[in-house]
Amino acid sequence: MDSSSPMIQSEEFYLANSKFESYDELLKSVRDFYYAKGYGVSIRDSRKEKYVTLQCDRGGSYRDRLCSGDKRKKITVSRLIKCPFQIVGKKGNDGAWVLKAKNMTHNHEPSTDIVGHPSFRRLSPQDTESVKNMTLSGIPPRQILSSLRQGNQSLPAISRTIYNLKAKIRKESLNNRSMVSALFEEFEKEGFIFDILHNPSGHITHLFIAHPLSIKLAKIFSNIFVMDCTYKTNKYNMPLLDIIGVSCFNTSFYSGFAFLEREDEDSYIWALNTFKKILDNREPTVIMSDRELALMNAIKVVFPSTINLLCIWHIEKEDLQKQKRKEG
CATH class of the missing domain: 3.30.420 (Nucleotidyltransferase; domain 5)
Known part of the structure; x- marks a missing residue:
């Protein structure tokens, strides 16, 4: 996809004319913008109140943490395909956040079903708090997901979303202690x-x-x-x-x-x-x-x-x- 592409031009126009009052507003706006185009966006790295680098959620590659070599590659379908797309958000002296293009190209076609992207299945702060409270009450993930969907029929989360969030909550509660x-x-x-x-x-x-x-x-x-x-x-x-x-x-x-x-x-x-x-x-x-x-x-x-x-x-x-x- 070259720089003369209408999609690239519309993205550059969006970046050049966008300012955000907060970090959260920037994230929400960028994700909504690219979800509409069939791409998921995730955080690559960030520094609080300084900058954030956003990438396509198909960027990067799997790391072999288990040192299983080729064995893991044979049985695992990789979602990460080293997509080069990246943009950077920086906080200016006036407190506003602005976006700057780093690499606007993707090495894959947009998704027809955006629900397949983990970044799209991210829960809102209110839903995250509900999951935390229900987890502390001992409610199993399946019932937690059913409860959330009663309040939001279009909730994009799946069971794995709840399991991952529960694992994150458990890790935070341990505070670097062993279980x-x-x-x-x-x-x-x-x-x-x-x-x-x-x-x-x-x-x-x-x-x-x-x-x-x-x-x-x-x-x-x-x-x-x-x-x-x-x-x-x-x-x-x-x-x-x-x-x-x-x-x-x-x-x-x-x-x-x-x-x-x-x-x-x-x-x-x-x-x-x-x-x-x-x-x-x-x-x-x-x-x-x-x-x-x-x-x-x-x-x-x-x-x-x-x-x-x-x-x-x-x-x-x-x-x-x-x-x-x-x-x-």
């Missing part, structure tokens, strides 16, 4: 009781967590507890031991959780000893569990005076499986 360090700081801030075990390499193998209210209820209603492990509850595939208390009103409450490296007797003994400290070394009257032998043995070690009853639901489930095996 584990941030987690422990939150525990301390909210008054949680927690304990951990490390392996020789320094990796966490066991984690016990108890909410302040759970601790209070466990001390008041310390006679009956139900214990069971659940699976596939986290990306580390660590078994999660649920400890559930029963009140005198025949209602249940969470007393504590323990992520374990494996379901062996030593792991259960560690978790139960930690829980025993919460109960001020008192022993429950009854602990109900399934027929997990490692857990049953650990209960005998840590709470020798406690009666260990098997859960009827688990017994009936096992009987049903045995009956099916006989019929098969």
Whole structure:
């Protein structure tokens, strides 16, 4: 596309006759102008209150951060094709922002569907704040996107937009801390009781967590507890031991959780000893569990005076499986 092209001439006219009161106004105006022409625009680099370099969002090339060499190129369709288009916005002495052409050519045709450009799917500040609030409330990305579209039917965002924004929010909230360090700081801030075990390499193998209210209820209603492990509850595939208390009103409450490296007797003994400290070394009257032998043995070690009853639901489930095996 040469400099005599009508499109280039219209762009140069736009640049020469445009002034903007703020950085945000400049970005919005440029993006709207080029979206109408079928091109996405992204920020290449900027310096606050000084300048901003804008480029085609197909400029640049992928960097092989994983050092996977040609293997990544074979399985990845690159959106970035080193498009040379660039313009620069600078703040003048009068406070106004002006645009200057750096390279007005593209090495590709305009898009017929601009929604395919990530820069077009950028959310407004109001929508970004809504995503942040809903993320803090624990709402999953799919429901967040549905909620945003109820207020704006033409919202160009997709699921990946929400996931990327959630990752950015999480990174900002960590403030250069590791996720584990941030987690422990939150525990301390909210008054949680927690304990951990490390392996020789320094990796966490066991984690016990108890909410302040759970601790209070466990001390008041310390006679009956139900214990069971659940699976596939986290990306580390660590078994999660649920400890559930029963009140005198025949209602249940969470007393504590323990992520374990494996379901062996030593792991259960560690978790139960930690829980025993919460109960001020008192022993429950009854602990109900399934027929997990490692857990049953650990209960005998840590709470020798406690009666260990098997859960009827688990017994009936096992009987049903045995009956099916006989019929098969």
